Amino acid sequence: MLSQLGDDAKLLAGGQSLIPLMKLRFANPSHLVDLNFIPGVAYIKEEEGAVRFGALTRHAEIEKSGIAARIPILHDCAAGIADTQIRNRGTIGGSLAEADPSGDWAAVLLTQKTEIRCLSPRGERTLPLAGFISDAYTTLLEHDELVSEIVVKSPEKNSGGAYLAFKRSAPVYPTASAAVHVAMEGDICRDAAIVLGCVGLVPVKATAAEAALRGGKIDDKAVTAVMEAVRTAVDPQPDMRGSAEYKRMLAAALVKSAIAVAARRARGERVEVSHIYA
């Protein structure tokens, strides 16, 4: 259908990013194809060591899902996106396909083993999330292709993740956000994933920060090195939410807090965190 409607046609999922952009005339599609009337595309299932999300699963459904809560970082994200009304409409698939630089899901899911199943008239293909978002508002999706399912592999034992996003008030996009996942072996951090949101055109994978955490104890010295690496890795734009330097410091501080929560969760503790706002 999209191929018939031409290049200016767009898909409409939850619409909580696209409709505001259309009102500002930043997006001006000639046709919208509303996906919301398709049955059976909103679900959360656990199978074969993975959690599978239908692309049109709303943030609010993920927030309330016992299956999703088994991977706490997913609950951190779903429970804090914007506000109740937006979580009732916005979808996980729409968030990834829209690839807004300030979106929440991409940063979170990049710390997990995540695959995107995509559907087009040519058939189905599965892409790793890493590399799926190529630029601001740009993904590897072809014009006539859509996201059908998001597959998140269950994290290994003795590992834990956390997502913290700071925003000035509930409905706005975060000023900066940090997603962290650590795999522990006793006191030693065996592996780490650190991804920052809202501080670049695409989510920033802080590889030097991950290396600074990997292979040693998570102590003050390691965390200081991680924070320094995060400040260097991010590339924030100064805007009404804050200066570039402020956002660098904020991203580093969020990573520090997220590491502490992730490490406690890796030890099996229950810790509740979500977006931080006034």
Place this chain on the structure above:
Amino acid sequence: MPETIEKVAIQLKVNGKPHSASVEPRMLLVELLREEFNLTGTHVGCDTTYCGACTVLMNGVAVKSCTMFAAQADGAEILTVEGLEKDGTLHPIQKAFGESYGLQCGYCTPGLMLSTYQLVSENHEPNDTEIRKAIAGNTCRCTGYQNIFKAIRLAGHSMKGA
């Protein structure tokens, strides 16, 4: 752009009553409610998905009606502030907002009452954290929120066993 815009025929229930309409694809749900159905209790505050003055319930959950197209409400059940009152009797949520002085200018009130509706339908005794989270998408520039919290606690209490 096409010269004439093809309209979309929709059917929906608003406050229990069936309605049909023929809408431009670009029409927002809040415009349909206010301009076609004359239900002007639903307000437009910011028109940028921020303030929540346009909040209505769609199929039982709170949505911002300025951030949905009218055509997307085809087949849906919508509840607006006008649907709260029954046969001249105010709804317990409306009474609670009045009795607790949970409003001043009243602009945000319809939206806040519908966010309250979703909250207290699920939870009659919300704590402050739960209330805060439930109304985080509704901006009030008069009250300072304290009396709104009182109103929501009272509404939950009145609706217990209802």
